């Protein structure tokens with residue numbers, strides 16, 4: 306099992322990150338000594354038990370919150386404010402109910418004051434790529450949960466960021482839709498070439514998607530293990546039943562004590 310990788314072409318460098326939240330009557334250490342280098346266009350799965358600090362780490366990388374100490378560099382620049390070069394997908398699609406699907410996808414382009422003609426072309430192209438062609442003018446509540454999450458992915462990509470941060474994006478979906486969207490995400494990643502950080506609790510999902518699985522320990526969150534997933538790409542249905550996959554799964558389960 307390969308757990309040590311040299312990253313020659315780095316996109317993200319996380320250095321000595323600590324995060325302590327001040328809470329009533331004390332403090333919660335959410336992250337401690339987190340160091341990680343992520344390669345350009347790499348697919349990272351951030352795996353760990355509930356409360357180990359995965360969302361906190363994602364929020365620090367996207368500069369939605371500040372670390373207590375340490376820093377995050379993206380393309381060699383320290384991140385101090387939210388960057389337009391990042392797209393974020395959360396567990397819930399949170400589409401605005403009064404806007405149709407196309408206008409929801411276009412929201413970041415409006416906020417960033419991009420050329421709306423070009424943005425509209427891109428939105429149509431993205432919606433087509435995720436199988437939502439013909440649904441552009443529908444309202445979000447006319448779409449299934451999986452379709453809404455597809456639209457949320459398009460919204461995160463419309464301004465063509467080089468990084469995609471995904472916080473348990475498929476956790477609210479049923480198992481079949483979840484798997485389907487996983488493969489769809491891999492297809493998008495193959496076409497669009499992004500650096501992806503994908504938070505999940507789900508070991509098979511992490512193995513199926515990622516180049517490397519970064520396993521975190523329970524609070525205070527630290528990186529306990531980094532496992533390179535040397536399965537061939539494209540990843541396919543049925544791979545989960547191979548002995549190689551099972552070996553990764555057993556190894557990770559053993560390491561994180563599941």
Ligand SMILES: Nc1ncnc2c1ncn2[C@@H]1O[C@H](COP(=O)(O)OP(=O)(O)OP(=O)(O)O)[C@@H](O)[C@H]1O
Pocket residue numbers: 326327328333334335353354355356357358359360361362524
């Ligand atoms: N705004 C906050 N104020 C105080 N404590 C917080 C805050 N956000 C998170 N925490 C605490 O920090 C720890 C890490 O939380 P975080 O949400 O990052 O974990 P997580 O691994 O993403 O959890 P889950 O998988 O359940 O979403 C938890 O103990 C949580 O209670």
